[in-house]
Amino acid sequence: NAGVMQNPRHLVRRRGQEARLRCSPMKGHSHVYWYRQLPEEGLKFMVYLQKENIIDESGMPKERFSAEFPKEGPSILRIQQVVRGDSAAYFCASSPMDRGDGNTIYFGEGSWLTVV
Amino acid sequence: AQSVTQPDIHITVSEGASLELRCNYSYGATPYLFWYVQSPGQGLQLLLKYFSGDTLVQGIKGFEAEFKRSQSSFNLRKPSVHWSDAAEYFCAVGGGSQGNLIFGKGTKLSVKP
Numbered sequence: 001n002a003g004v005m006q007n008p009r010h011l012v013r014r015r016g017q018e019a020r021l022r023c024s025p026m027k028g029h030s031h032v033y034w035y036r037q038l039p040e041e042g043l044k045f046m047v048y049l050q051k052e053n054i055i056d057e058s059g060m061p062k063e064r065f066s067a068e069f070p071k072e073g074p075s076i077l078r079i080q081q082v083v084r085g086d087s088a089a090y091f092c093a094s095s096p097m098d099r100g101d102g103n104t105i106y107f108g109e110g111s112w113l114t115v116v
Numbered sequence: 117a118q119s120v121t122q123p124d125i126h127i128t129v130s131e132g133a134s135l136e137l138r139c140n141y142s143y144g145a146t147p148y149l150f151w152y153v154q155s156p157g158q159g160l161q162l163l164l165k166y167f168s169g170d171t172l173v174q175g176i177k178g179f180e181a182e183f184k185r186s187q188s189s190f191n192l193r194k195p196s197v198h199w200s201d202a203a204e205y206f207c208a209v210g211g212g213s214q215g216n217l218i219f220g221k222g223t224k225l226s227v228k229p
Contacts, residue, residue, distance in 0.1 A: 004159075033216060035219075040221075041221060042120075042206055042219035042220050042221040042222050043160070043206065043208075043217075043219040044219070045216035045217065045218070048216055056216060059216070091159060091160065104150070104162065104165055105217065106162065107152070107159045107160040107161075107162075108159055109158060109159040110158070110159050112157075
């Protein structure tokens with residue numbers, strides 16, 4: 001059973017460009033979460049999505065950031081007009097619908113964004 | 117406010133020595149508690165979790181953690197550390213109906229031979 005798959009693993013963007021990060025949840029999981037990890041910091045929640053729905057986006061910056069989880073295909077975290085401060089590791093996580101094991105979420109390997 | 121505190125930023129232990137990493141939380145409801153480990157440049161691996169029942173939980177790689185409600189703590193322990201345990205450890209708290217977890221800032225573990 002494949003884990004949470006993220007790509008690209010490493011992404012370099014110039015200031016002002018767009019960054020798109022993709023996440024395929026574990027098989028059978030319909031809940032997706034995005035977290036950001038800044039250097040020397042723990043993970044900070046950004047957004048929680050189910051298929052075609054944003055459930056909680058309380059951690060998303062108000063501008064330039066958006067996320068989607070379409071009916072078909074991976075979840076996408078999109079950052080427009082990137083700035084140096086967006087350089088971070090972005091982690092996707094997923095959990096099953098039935099929450100049979102509580103709120104356990106499983107993380108992907110992360111996407112490291114560097115803005116130059 | 118909901119929060120997780122890991123008081124130790126960096127800990128160094130000798131290989132074979134015992135280990136305890138501290139975690140304190142502040143959470144309004146019944147907490148679900150987790151410990152994750154992260155190696156450099158890697159994602160997070162779940163070590164163990166507590167939902168209810170026995171307050172001493174066993175995890176992978178020989179780790180265990182004890183939930184103490186009176187102290188709002190969930191400390192991680194290992195009786196004998198191996199060099200491969202060197203990594204960063206994150207404590208996290210969440211609720212059953214909440215989609216997101218709140219993480220501590222992590223404790224970096226170094227193991228000396």
